[in-house]
Amino acid sequence: MTDSNTRLSTSPEPDRARRRLLGGLCALGAGTFLTGCDRLSESAPVRATLSNVEQLSYKAQRLIASRQALAKEFDESQIAPVFRPNGTTNPQEDYYRAWVENGFADWRLTIDGLVEEPMTLSLPALREMASRTQITRHDCVEGWSCIGQWTGVPLADLLDRVRPADTARFVVFHCADHTYGGSDLYYESLDMIEAYHPQTLLAYDLNGEPLPVANGAPIRLRAERQLGYKQAKYVMRVELVESFKQLHGGKGGYWEDRGYDWWAGI
Amino acid sequence: MSESVKATIDSDSTGNVPGAPATRVIKRHTLATRLWHWTNLVCLIVLLMSGLQIFNAHPALYWGEQSDFANPFIAIHARTAEDGERMGVVRIAGQAFDTTGVLGLSDDNGQLRERAFPRWATLPGDKWLTMGRNWHFLAAWIFVPLVVAYLLYTLLVPQRRRALFPTWVQLKNIPRTLLDHARLRFHHEADYNGIQKLTYLLVLFGLLPVMILSGLTMAPSVNAAWPWLTELFGGRQSARTFHFLCATALIGFFVVHIALVLVSGVFNNLRSMVSGRYRIQVEAHDGSEPKHD
Numbered sequence: 001m002t003d004s005n006t007r008l009s010t011s012p013e014p015d016r017a018r019r020r021l022l023g024g025l026c027a028l029g030a031g032t033f034l035t036g037c038d039r040l041s042e043s044a045p046v047r048a049t050l051s052n053v054e055q056l057s058y059k060a061q062r063l064i065a066s067r068q069a070l071a072k073e074f075d076e077s078q079i080a081p082v083f084r085p086n087g088t089t090n091p092q093e094d095y096y097r098a099w100v101e102n103g104f105a106d107w108r109l110t111i112d113g114l115v116e117e118p119m120t121l122s123l124p125a126l127r128e129m130a131s132r133t134q135i136t137r138h139d140c141v142e143g144w145s146c147i148g149q150w151t152g153v154p155l156a157d158l159l160d161r162v163r164p165a166d167t168a169r170f171v172v173f174h175c176a177d178h179t180y181g182g183s184d185l186y187y188e189s190l191d192m193i194e195a196y197h198p199q200t201l202l203a204y205d206l207n208g209e210p211l212p213v214a215n216g217a218p219i220r221l222r223a224e225r226q227l228g229y230k231q232a233k234y235v236m237r238v239e240l241v242e243s244f245k246q247l248h249g250g251k252g253g254y255w256e257d258r259g260y261d262w263w264a265g266i
Numbered sequence: 267m268s269e270s271v272k273a274t275i276d277s278d279s280t281g282n283v284p285g286a287p288a289t290r291v292i293k294r295h296t297l298a299t300r301l302w303h304w305t306n307l308v309c310l311i312v313l314l315m316s317g318l319q320i321f322n323a324h325p326a327l328y329w330g331e332q333s334d335f336a337n338p339f340i341a342i343h344a345r346t347a348e349d350g351e352r353m354g355v356v357r358i359a360g361q362a363f364d365t366t367g368v369l370g371l372s373d374d375n376g377q378l379r380e381r382a383f384p385r386w387a388t389l390p391g392d393k394w395l396t397m398g399r400n401w402h403f404l405a406a407w408i409f410v411p412l413v414v415a416y417l418l419y420t421l422l423v424p425q426r427r428r429a430l431f432p433t434w435v436q437l438k439n440i441p442r443t444l445l446d447h448a449r450l451r452f453h454h455e456a457d458y459n460g461i462q463k464l465t466y467l468l469v470l471f472g473l474l475p476v477m478i479l480s481g482l483t484m485a486p487s488v489n490a491a492w493p494w495l496t497e498l499f500g501g502r503q504s505a506r507t508f509h510f511l512c513a514t515a516l517i518g519f520f521v522v523h524i525a526l527v528l529v530s531g532v533f534n535n536l537r538s539m540v541s542g543r544y545r546i547q548v549e550a551h552d553g554s555e556p557k558h559d
Contacts (some may be wrong), residue, residue: 037312038390041397050400053407065491070552073491080332137502139486141395143324144333145502185495225490265402265487 004242007207009085046067053152054215058263065265071224074135074147079207081150085214085266088186091234106219109202112156113239121162123218134199140228141260150222152203156196158238164192168240171195173221174249176234179254180251188232189244189252189262197199199224227264229255292456294544302416303539310516313399315389317513318382319398325382329512331501344371344380352378396554406481413474420470429458430467436460452530454546465549469519473512480509 013100040046090099099107104123112118133151140146155171175186194200201222204211211217216233230253244250249257256262295303341357342365354370356363367373372384373499385391389401420426436443440460446453447461458466482488483495483505499505527535531545538544 037401038316041390041394041401048558050404053400054403057403057496061485061487061491065487070269071486071490072496074331078331084333084335139484139502140324141399141491143320144328144335145331147332217307225487227486255396261396261399264483 031105035099036101039102054261054263057261057266061263061265062193065225067196070226071136071199074137076135076149079135079149080146083138083215084146085212086146086228088177088179088233089214091213092180093176096176096234098170100213100217106238107218109219109235110237111162111239112237113172113241114165115161115162115174115240116165123204126153126202126219130157132198132201133205134201134222134224136199136222136224138228138231141255141264149205149207150201150203151205151208152201152219152222154198155221155238156198157199158202159195159240162240164240167242168192170241170244171245172239172241173232173235174237174239174254175232176236184248184254184257185253186232186234187248188221188230189241190221190226190230190255194223194225197223197225202238225265228266229253229260267535288548289545290455290548291543291545293542294456294538295542295543298419300539300542302412305408305412308398309405309412310520312389312405313409314406314513314517315387316398316401317509319390321397321510322382322388322393323398323415324393324420327507328503329500329507330503333495333503340510342370342382352380354380410478413478417470417475422473430470432460432463436463439462447526450529454531454544456544456546457553465519465522469516473515475517476508477512480505480512484509 049183108122109123109126110118111121130153131151132154133149135147135149137150138146159171169177170189170191172187172189175188177185177186179186190200191192199222202219203216203222204219206212210222215237216231218236221231221235242246244252248254251257252262253260308368326333326335326341328334328338338357339359342355343357344352344354347353351372352366353364353369354372356365356368356369365371368384370383371378371380373379374381375383381393388398390397420430436457437460440543443461453459479495480499483492484502485500489496489502492502496502496505534545
């Protein structure tokens with residue numbers, strides 16, 4: 001033992017300079033990394049990678065959730081006293097003001113695009129159709145949640161009536177409002193799986209009362225397995241399309257055109 | 267004798283002086299563990315900072331399914347004080363704390379602005395929820411599969427189980443180990459001590475799974491697929507609160523971890539996680555033989 005110790009004690013002291021250099025490199029690396037991430041956020045290839053991540057989340061969630069898997073429904077006692085409105089809460093467009101003034105009597109919903117039988121429906125006509133009522137939790141992308149009771153026409157029933165063409169792949173919802181006074185009208189889109197989901201409604205009642213203006217009167221979309229920005233308010237027209245590339249910013253929705261994921265299931 | 271000792275002693279072992287305890291260098295961490303460790307560091311920094319960006323979009327936490335906006339459990343905001351000055355405030359369970367300059371109100375490009383976590387703590391620095399979400403999900407897709415694989419590996423391989431699950435002797439020695447830590451007396455042995463093992467187990471099988479599951483359950487489509495998961499956490503807003511509290515606990519672990527790495531021989535510790543080589547005292551205090559070769 002002594003032998004080997006003696007032999008080893010002749011080895012040099014740890015190389016302090018090398019250690020300092022390594023430490024410095026680590027600190028430099030950390031700093032570069034953080035400013036780097038900020039700068040990377042602006043670069044095109046990084047954005048492409050990030051959108052692949054969105055595809056990954058989409059496919060993984062399609063894998064674990066069956067097409068029919070229902071969002072949890074709640075008890076009447078759990079309904080929030082006030083359903084928090086977000087985004088546009090009082091559209092100022094002239095046509096919209098006029099609808100509000102006469103109780104949406106002149107308002108019509110148009111369903112067209114890649115369908116065999118386009119149609120136009122008044123609010124009473126929608127109310128006469130079979131309805132579904134559900135108490136669900138609205139999850140905003142910002143992080144908060146609110147429980148409300150929605151009554152409306154299952155979108156699947158409307159789609160059955162207009163008979164989508166084989167080429168139709170997405171359902172686009174065109175809205176009446178310019179969110180935050182921007183130049184674009186709000187719009188959203190769903191794929192056919194979400195569109196035909198039993199809890200996907202065009203809702204006209206909130207908590208048993210006609211939908212208030214703040215929450216999207218006269219009708220809004222409810223797609224309960226998606227985040228809040230998918231739940232388009234003030235819907236005027238439902239259009240079936242093969243691709244949404246030609247619409248507005250081409251990303252399939254108002255917030256999507258501003259960088260948000262089209263797949264709003266996460 | 268000297269032949270056989272030479273064979274086990276690493277050829278460039280250094281610093282052994284006559285009279286001092288004999289040491290030798292072992293291979294402590296496998297390449298897989300080392301790569302995993304540093305990938306985790308990068309992922310966790312990205313996850314934390316992008317998570318704070320996401321939190322800033324609605325800087326309040328609640329218990330239950332939904333948000334009781336008037337009564338958050340924790341909220342970070344800015345308000346105008348009685349003297350007319352703007353101040354940052356953190357409210358926890360009804361108690362308010364002045365956090366001006368860091369939380370609630372902080373410097374943002376030379377101007378005091380209302381934001382829950384300051385610019386330097388979020389990714390990206392600007393208020394940019396969607397980019398924060400993008401970074402968060404990218405890092406999560408790297409981090410989560412690796413954690414799951416590592417946990418399975420740890421449970422399934424007997425050698426890994428021995429490395430992480432404490433022996434009866436180590437558990438009994440915990441008070442002594444604690445005392446030694448308090449005196450900054452560290453024993454460099456091949457095996458982790460009882461405290462280390464319990465801490466790593468708590469992080470690996472406690473904090474990380476809660477972190478991952480509470481994160482998953484915030485996704486509305488996961489919620490539809492696995493409603494029991496949300497119920498397990500007591501509702502979506504509770505899950506969000508647990509997610510935040512676990513992140514805080516992980517920061518706590520990180521701070522203690524770094525502190526101990528620094529005071530218990532920073533070069534030796536770092537080297538063991540870079541090249542895998544770790545210097546131990548040959549005559550281990552509990553008499554146990556090194557198990558990782």
